[in-house]
Amino acid sequence: MSLEKFKTIKAFFIFEKETGNTLFTRSYETQDTTTPDAHLVVAFLTAMFSFAKSSSLSELRVVDMTDLRFSFIERDDLVFAILASPLVSPLDLQFKLTTITSLFLAEYGLQVKEMQLVDTEVFEAFKSHVDEVFLGETREMLSSSKNAALFYLKKLVQQNDIGARGAMIVSFTGDILLEYRMDQTRMAGAIRLLNVSTYMRNLRYLVVSSEATNLVAYKISEGLLLYVDGDPTSGLENLVVKVSETVRKVKEIIPH
Amino acid sequence: MSKGKEIKHILKLLLLGDGAVGKTSLILRFIENRFSEDYQMSLGVNFLTKTVKFIDIKNIQRTASLQVWDIAGQARHVSYSHLYLKGALGAFYVFDLTRRETLLHMQERWQSQVLKVSPQCMSILIGNKADLTKDRVLSASQSKKVQEAMHAIDYIETSAKTGENVNEAFQTMTTRILNLTPKKFL
Incomplete structure (x- = not known):
């Protein structure tokens, strides 16, 4: 049996919570999966956050659907979201998401705050970090x-x-x-x-x-x-x- | 430099050590001056920032923005640890004074990994949970031997619970990295 389903990260997004403006996207298409359109995903997530806020729900972290698991972190008015296979461990997603959020904010946090208009090219260099984290192992073994x-x-x-x-x-x-x-x-x-x-x-x-x-x-x-x-x-x-x-x-x- | 001038610095500091030694508690005590008895394992790495102000012996006001990284106990095993260890100027190697095994192998497990990517990183060895005097199993002399082997600039015993020596540890690290003698912390 393939372990693929337990490891598949489909996409990663960073967007502004209030406006839904996308700062960064990265998708990983595999043979049997297609990644949803980034604009649709961000619109869906933004609507969900608004719903959670208006319904006084507690902070959203994970949302499960039949074929998808969404995991989020909200920090400094930004939302960091991963779309993964529903079999990927929620704890592993949280570990990687927390790490990637910290790396992004340490590197670009001040820049983002000062940005009048979002220029996504600024974050191009961050792709290699994202790939290394999502495709890496949380417990490396020789x-x-x-x-x-x-x-x-x-x-x-x-x-x-x-x-x-x-x-x-x-x-x-x-x-x-x-x-x-x-x-x-x-x-x-x-x-x-x-x-x-x-x-x-x-x-x-x-x-x-x-x-x-x-x-x-x-x-x-x-x-x-x-x-x-x-x-x-x-x-x-x-x-x-x-x-x-x-x-x-x-x-x-x-x-x- | 003239009197009254202000100089700003940005410093990346790391807190490393085995699981449940109190790294997150030390950061919360230092940044937010609070403590929680409830334990929950840290997942991934996180950072918080705090500004420390002091006047040096030349009467120059110094502002250091400290980016304090909480490196989860298990995060030393991940394949991408260099991403968050690089660029650090100071590292606190934290162990639990009531658990001998948390001091063993500190150098091989943690310091060697940090020095590979941040060779200039300064080290301080921290013995935490100093308030648990009855449960203590490690003496100061045992810890100091490890400090010497690690070439750490200091060994400090702290208690995140009571706040003992927590600010002092961060102040020592900040002034030693900047190679300054503080006259007064603001």
């Missing part, structure tokens, strides 16, 4: 470490007695770094669970048991988690023990 870690994931899943059906390694924001036989629906659910961990200090492991899965999330090292999807008809305790053993092995091959 490909040699990835290959070695994948070996341990396969070994874990191929043990018949513990009921492990799939495994993946993700960053703390839900950026999937590698996976082996993970079910797509449970992958999406697992990524959503990460929201919980941002409210905890130094999470060690998390277990969720349902009729569909025994899901174990185990911290490997700072910013890195191993997720294992277990068959709920198998014992949970044995699964957790085996997962912790795999984590110990993966730790040894990942530089801290």
Whole structure:
């Protein structure tokens, strides 16, 4: 299964909140997706902000549609918005959006304030930063470490007695770094669970048991988690023990 | 320079260190003079600005606009960290006095990464949560050894909760970067 859907950023926009004037756009078209027209998107988002304001709704951060996830940050009268696949982790979007917002304001914040008319060419050089952030990894791993870690994931899943059906390694924001036989629906659910961990200090492991899965999330090292999807008809305790053993092995091959 | 003249500076400062050591709390204490007991992990990097004014020993009024960057604990692992580390003139390496592991590897994990992209960056080592005296596991002499190894210009113990030494740490960094002796902070 391709991880593409869990990573696809479709477009990024910066526009003035009040007027809807667009300062910056960047789109990433893939084979199976087309990016909506920038003017339509900005008009839609501006209308949504007005609606939220007039309805006294709290600050908008993420809006989900069937085929799209919008994530926003509003700062200094500007709106920074990402359009992504609905399977991209909201935490990862937030991490990247916060970072790109800070980089933009540090570089152009004063200029924007002083601008009488928007000259989008001023921001041309910012494209390379945007590409680097959106196409980069939130938890960089050497490909040699990835290959070695994948070996341990396969070994874990191929043990018949513990009921492990799939495994993946993700960053703390839900950026999937590698996976082996993970079910797509449970992958999406697992990524959503990460929201919980941002409210905890130094999470060690998390277990969720349902009729569909025994899901174990185990911290490997700072910013890195191993997720294992277990068959709920198998014992949970044995699964957790085996997962912790795999984590110990993966730790040894990942530089801290 | 004549008496009464004002000179302005813009300085980019970084706060780095492991997760939950109190970087965001130190910035909030310094910029907004507030503290929150609730913990929430920082996502991504963020910056806030504050202007510091002082008169130097030549009686020149100095205004330093500090751009203080809060580098999330996990942000050292991202593939694009050089984008926000570059151009920094000062870095506070923050650890938690109640958690030994947060001081270990400070140099390899954080400082080496900063110096790669900002080689002139000045360092101060910060031991935070100094108010938690009963839980403290690190002595000042242990921390000073790390300070020396890092060639940090100072080691300061702070408490974002009480405000102890927070302004002093930023004032020290500002005046040392500008290579000035302050007479009075305004």
